[in-house]
Amino acid sequence: MRMRAVWRLWSPGRGSRSVGDSARRRINASCPRAAYLGLLAGMALKPVLGKLGSKRVVLASASPRRQEILCSVGLRFEVVPSWFKETLEKSSFATPYKYAIETAKQKALEVANRMHVKHLRTPDIVIGADTIVTVDEHILEKPIDKQDAYRMLSRLSGKEHSVFTGVAIVHCNSKDNRLETEVTDFYEETKVKFADLSEELLWEYIHSGEPMDKAGGYGIQALGGMLVEYVHGDFLNVVGFPLNHFCKKLVELYYPPPKHTIHHIKHDSIPSVETFENLSDEENDSSSPLQYKGAIKLDRSKTHSSGGVCSPGSSNIIKPNCMMPVENQNGVMENPDKFPSKILELLDGFRASKALFVASKLKVFDLLKNKGVLQAVDVANTINSSVCGTERLLDACAALGLLEKTLQGYSNSDSANIYLASDSEDSLHGYIIHSDDHLWPLFTHLESAVKEGTMQNYRAFGKKSENLFQDSYYQSMEVKQRFMAAMHSIAKLTAKDVATAFDLSQFRSACDLGGCTGALANELVQKYPNLKVTVFDLPEVIANVSHFQPVRQHTAPVTFTSGDFFKDNFPEADLYILSRILHDWTDEKIHMLLSKISAACKPGPAHVCLRRGERFKCDLITSYIYPLDIEEMSFLKGLTLWSSAV
Numbered sequence: 001m002r003m004r005a006v007w008r009l010w011s012p013g014r015g016s017r018s019v020g021d022s023a024r025r026r027i028n029a030s031c032p033r034a035a036y037l038g039l040l041a042g043m044a045l046k047p048v049l050g051k052l053g054s055k056r057v058v059l060a061s062a063s064p065r066r067q068e069i070l071c072s073v074g075l076r077f078e079v080v081p082s083w084f085k086e087t088l089e090k091s092s093f094a095t096p097y098k099y100a101i102e103t104a105k106q107k108a109l110e111v112a113n114r115m116h117v118k119h120l121r122t123p124d125i126v127i128g129a130d131t132i133v134t135v136d137e138h139i140l141e142k143p144i145d146k147q148d149a150y151r152m153l154s155r156l157s158g159k160e161h162s163v164f165t166g167v168a169i170v171h172c173n174s175k176d177n178r179l180e181t182e183v184t185d186f187y188e189e190t191k192v193k194f195a196d197l198s199e200e201l202l203w204e205y206i207h208s209g210e211p212m213d214k215a216g217g218y219g220i221q222a223l224g225g226m227l228v229e230y231v232h233g234d235f236l237n238v239v240g241f242p243l244n245h246f247c248k249k250l251v252e253l254y255y256p257p258p259k260h261t262i263h264h265i266k267h268d269s270i271p272s273v274e275t276f277e278n279l280s281d282e283e284n285d286s287s288s289p290l291q292y293k294g295a296i297k298l299d300r301s302k303t304h305s306s307g308g309v310c311s312p313g314s315s316n317i318i319k320p321n322c323m324m325p326v327e328n329q330n331g332v333m334e335n336p337d338k339f340p341s342k343i344l345e346l347l348d349g350f351r352a353s354k355a356l357f358v359a360s361k362l363k364v365f366d367l368l369k370n371k372g373v374l375q376a377v378d379v380a381n382t383i384n385s386s387v388c389g390t391e392r393l394l395d396a397c398a399a400l401g402l403l404e405k406t407l408q409g410y411s412n413s414d415s416a417n418i419y420l421a422s423d424s425e426d427s428l429h430g431y432i433i434h435s436d437d438h439l440w441p442l443f444t445h446l447e448s449a450v451k452e453g454t455m456q457n458y459r460a461f462g463k464k465s466e467n468l469f470q471d472s473y474y475q476s477m478e479v480k481q482r483f484m485a486a487m488h489s490i491a492k493l494t495a496k497d498v499a500t501a502f503d504l505s506q507f508r509s510a511c512d513l514g515g516c517t518g519a520l521a522n523e524l525v526q527k528y529p530n531l532k533v534t535v536f537d538l539p540e541v542i543a544n545v546s547h548f549q550p551v552r553q554h555t556a557p558v559t560f561t562s563g564d565f566f567k568d569n570f571p572e573a574d575l576y577i578l579s580r581i582l583h584d585w586t587d588e589k590i591h592m593l594l595s596k597i598s599a600a601c602k603p604g605p606a607h608v609c610l611r612r613g614e615r616f617k618c619d620l621i622t623s624y625i626y627p628l629d630i631e632e633m634s635f636l637k638g639l640t641l642w643s644s645a646v
């Protein structure tokens with residue numbers, strides 16, 4: 001018998017959240033239970049996150065904290081910071097939280113509209129948020145300067161205040177090229193009490209620089225935590241995103257209370273579940289909250305088998321080996337064994353990567369793209385491999401969601417056709433092969449890299465790497481072309497988002513240092529027709545860029561200039577871009593490069609954006625950009641943007 005079931009930690013029907021709710025829960029910031037609660041949330045999120053897995057989710061926020069909170073529970077999303085200026089008239093709102101909600105909504109709608117108009121690739125969901133602090137009937141946002149931070153923090157000293165975060169979840173739909181949106185919004189309040197702050201402490205904190213990009217002028221997750229006596233309510237709400245309430249909203253949206261009779265069933269290793277036995281198959285697809293139809297599938301035929309994997313957000317079929325939360329006597333979901341899913345995911349991660357690498361290298365996805373559906377034996381014969389080994393590989397790929405498996409055989413998933421077949425326009429094949437051939441061997445020596453603090457090229461490839469590019473990536477024509485193809489595929493994939501993440505319309509010229517095939521540069525000239533973009537890269541790269549250029553170019557073409565950015569003068573520009581560059585070099589070389597850029601930048605306000613992985617270079621970069629007076633510093637997936645004279 002097939003049954004459909006849904007399990008959930010949050011029951012949307014049990015009354016909506018109120019300030020009282022959050023105060024009652026009283027989760028103290030320093031409470032060790034927080035980690036356990038985090039684990040529970042992570043477990044229970046999976047079905048909801050699974051719903052979002054196939055969607056294009058965009059976080060309309062430049063806040064690194066919001067990005068981290070959502071990343072940490074495995075949500076996959078793109079970051080497109082909003083350009084909405086937070087200037088709504090506060091006095092026109094009856095309550096502070098209405099102001100926060102409206103600002104969050106406007107932030108999200110601005111991004112949804114911009115992406116729709118500029119991108120022609122409409123996101124499915126845009127999430128916006130706005131955090132404010134209220135004390136003595138005043139709304140405090142981010143301080144504009146140190147004096148402002150002083151005013152805010154002295155107001156907060158010795159008192160309890162409220163932190164409100166307004167959140168908007170915008171579902172988008174493009175109909176006849178018109179954007180339709182449906183907004184769900186909510187807010188969360190947390191009460192925070194500050195200790196009495198001495199003038200000395202206050203100024204020391206302000207001089208740390210921490211208050212400047214934070215609502216109320218403090219960061220509870222860092223030094224600011226030392227100022228706090230207690231927290232009543234959701235800690236993450238103070239940090240900028242009320243994760244718990246957000247998840248409840250998703251449950252409300254994606255699993256509204258059914259009209260049908262609900263039976264509770266118990267089953268050995270499965271939690272108490274609610275079944276929707278009267279639903280037809282058709283009704284079972286609840287992929288869109290706007291047209292909710294049913295519930296998660298529970299494949300009971302598998303509940304007694306011994307295999308099974310938990311993979312993040314992968315499938316909405318409940319798999320047997322996952323330890324699910326169970327309902328306790330009070331109706332609260334608990335995870336009795338505190339099953340360490342996150343750790344197991346990390347532990348097994350390398351196997352999943354390697355399965356992807358090997359299937360790509362053996363051109364399995366190309367074969368299935370051309371042939372449609374094949375049995376394991378046919379795949380094995382074509383790729384010259386053993387049948388048993390091929391079958392296991394194909395099964396692993398199916399479990400990872402890369403392939404689909406039916407009685408007829410194996411076929412590509414949609415994303416395999418788009419991203420894994422080597423001949424598709426958005427193929428990541430080149431980057432996957434580069435990851436297997438180059439990054440994998442390097443990462444096997446991570447322990448030595450940590451102990452010695454050195455690059456591991458010699459250990460991995462038996463060659464000293466005085467110059468990484470000449471010695472490794474450009475050692476032969478073939479290796480070079482493969483490396484360029486790899487860089488092109490990943491840069492092309494992220495270029496659109498990078499190009500629209502900031503408003504670059506005030507710039508007239510940009511220079512992409514080490515911009516390789518010009519994938520980002522070509523996207524920039526599309527988005528900003530008045531921007532002249534030059535790619536500056538080594539002569540041997542520039543000599544090979546022609547076949548990576550777009551076929552139909554409607555804009556002024558990108559200019560390619562050859563040179564070595566360590567040795568030669570680079571072209572004058574009012575915006576310098578370093579995309580996937582800094583991580584390749586020693587600090588000494590980075591110093592050299594940054595001081596050259598710093599000297600080339602014209603004096604004036606500067607914008608710096610770092611990709612998330614390069615956050616550790618932050619101090620190094622700010623020391624060079626300091627004379628330019630940083631106006632904005634944000635973190636993003638793909639690049640370091642460096643500009644002046646805005």
Ligand SMILES: O=c1[nH]cc([C@@H]2O[C@H](COP(=O)(O)OP(=O)(O)OP(=O)(O)O)[C@@H](O)[C@H]2O)c(=O)[nH]1
Nearest residue numbers: 061062063065130131214215218219220239240
């Ligand atoms: O304890 C902490 N309190 C607040 C923060 C951070 O403060 C900001 C709040 O600002 P806002 O909601 O306007 O968000 P922005 O950073 O400007 O990003 P958007 O692009 O979304 O407007 C927010 O970053 C909080 O994380 C904190 O870190 N700790």
